[in-house]
Amino acid sequence: MEKADVVIVGAGHAGAQCAIALRQNGFTGTVVVIGREPEYPYERPPLSKEYFAREKTFDRLYIRPPTFWAEKEIRFELGVEVTKVDAAAHEVTLSNGNKLGYGKLVWAAGGDPRRLSCSGAELAGVHAVRTRQDCDTLMAEIDEGTQQVVVIGGGYIGLEAAAVLTKMGCKVTLLEALPRVLARVAGEELSAFYEKEHRDHGVDLRTEVKVDCIVGDGHKVTGVRLADGEEVPAQAVIVGIGIVPAVGPLILAGASGANGVDVDEYCRTSLPDVYAIGDCAAFACDFAGGTVMRVESVQNANDMATCVAKAICGDEKPYRAFPWFWSNQYDLRLQTAGLNVGYDRSVVRGNPDDRAFTVVYLKEGRILALDCVNTVKDYVQGRKLVEAGAKPDLAALADKDVPLKELL
Numbered sequence: 001m002e003k004a005d006v007v008i009v010g011a012g013h014a015g016a017q018c019a020i021a022l023r024q025n026g027f028t029g030t031v032v033v034i035g036r037e038p039e040y041p042y043e044r045p046p047l048s049k050e051y052f053a054r055e056k057t058f059d060r061l062y063i064r065p066p067t068f069w070a071e072k073e074i075r076f077e078l079g080v081e082v083t084k085v086d087a088a089a090h091e092v093t094l095s096n097g098n099k100l101g102y103g104k105l106v107w108a109a110g111g112d113p114r115r116l117s118c119s120g121a122e123l124a125g126v127h128a129v130r131t132r133q134d135c136d137t138l139m140a141e142i143d144e145g146t147q148q149v150v151v152i153g154g155g156y157i158g159l160e161a162a163a164v165l166t167k168m169g170c171k172v173t174l175l176e177a178l179p180r181v182l183a184r185v186a187g188e189e190l191s192a193f194y195e196k197e198h199r200d201h202g203v204d205l206r207t208e209v210k211v212d213c214i215v216g217d218g219h220k221v222t223g224v225r226l227a228d229g230e231e232v233p234a235q236a237v238i239v240g241i242g243i244v245p246a247v248g249p250l251i252l253a254g255a256s257g258a259n260g261v262d263v264d265e266y267c268r269t270s271l272p273d274v275y276a277i278g279d280c281a282a283f284a285c286d287f288a289g290g291t292v293m294r295v296e297s298v299q300n301a302n303d304m305a306t307c308v309a310k311a312i313c314g315d316e317k318p319y320r321a322f323p324w325f326w327s328n329q330y331d332l333r334l335q336t337a338g339l340n341v342g343y344d345r346s347v348v349r350g351n352p353d354d355r356a357f358t359v360v361y362l363k364e365g366r367i368l369a370l371d372c373v374n375t376v377k378d379y380v381q382g383r384k385l386v387e388a389g390a391k392p393d394l395a396a397l398a399d400k401d402v403p404l405k406e407l408l
Helices: 013-024 066-071 132-143 156-167 188-200 248-252 298-312 376-388 394-398
Strands: 002-009 031-035 074-078 082-086 091-094 099-107 111-113 148-152 171-175 204-206 211-216 221-226 231-233 236-239 243-245 274-276 281-285 291-294 324-329 332-338 345-349 357-363 366-373
Touching: 002 013, 002 091, 013 031, 013 298, 066 074, 082 248, 099 298, 132 236, 148 156, 148 221, 156 171, 156 188, 156 324, 171 221, 188 204, 188 324, 188 345, 188 357, 188 366, 221 236, 332 376, 345 394, 357 376, 366 376
Parallel strands: 002 031, 002 099, 031 074, 099 274, 148 171, 148 236, 171 204
Antiparallel strands: 082 091, 091 099, 111 243, 211 221, 221 231, 281 291, 324 332, 332 366, 345 357, 357 366
16 A cells, blocks of 8 residues: 555645745655645635636636646646545545545545435536536526526625626626625624625625525426525525535544644644635634634644644644635625624724725724725725734724824
8 A cells, every 4th residue: 555654635725835845844745645636736715716717728717737746746637526435544545445644644635515405406407616626617607698597695606706706797686595694704894895786786685594405307497486486586595504514524533623623732633633624614703702613724724734834844833824814896895804702893094985895893902804895005005903912992993094004
């Protein structure tokens, strides 16, 4: 049986960055990356933005050119996945039947799109937006004349897809089960702003709507039936209702975890010599008051990966990276600094009607996070306030003409 010094499961942002960081930190051992897709690592966020809108070709999404990996002696096993982990033997079994031993195992498998549980969910024309193949299939349907699209889910993926489809001339209906979009990640002010923006751009955005089933002609989707009996016509449906962490083999091997796999402050799982990073790893986040959570962002994936690579190279330090996130919709650039978990007050700087404003989230007077819409200076300066745990004067905080750097 072949053995590698480090086996990385997952060829997304986290897996790619871990392999890169190993070499950057002087690791000379053998590194093998296992990826389910046939592609070398590529950036995920542009899939629902620039790539879907045809503003970027796929070759511009590569995290590194394909030749880079061979030059760094990083080997890839693509188009396969891990089906079993034997923690005692330090080996994994692949979907092609091969076994691979490891010295250290880094689990960076991310997650699978959460599927609808209603009837019709498997019809042709029902899509996720998670991989290149997902987007290519949907783009081909648009090219063939699909015009009526229903988006299920009012999170960032759903909103970004709705924005791009609207710009492409499609008639878009967006359905959200909760009372407002972005309800799990943003305050009411930001939710209301984006709901208005999408409606102003022609999206039929509906909240507090329950889906009964997907309707089809026996093969392809033709509509979405709501709980009240209404049927919304659809030639395509995009489902953006979150992900299910891809940790099955780890949990079966005995790793601790409920929502993903649990890791300690060094990104170590409860299994010996096994780390977990990225979307599938649940950790006690310092920027959320120690709440154990998964953070689904490129920043978290990259920073956890670097933390683990350094640890493997002998430079073990606790993971405490600053969380940030962004979203592009229409001509709006949202930049988020920090995590608003447990906030008890929000302050708005500027006027949302001007399409440039900031929502600041506080707990007991201390700044936790900021959502900055077309306000880059607030984002740059606000990061420092979050890191410092600043407790500013609220009147000054609400005054958009007062630079945030003066509130430190």
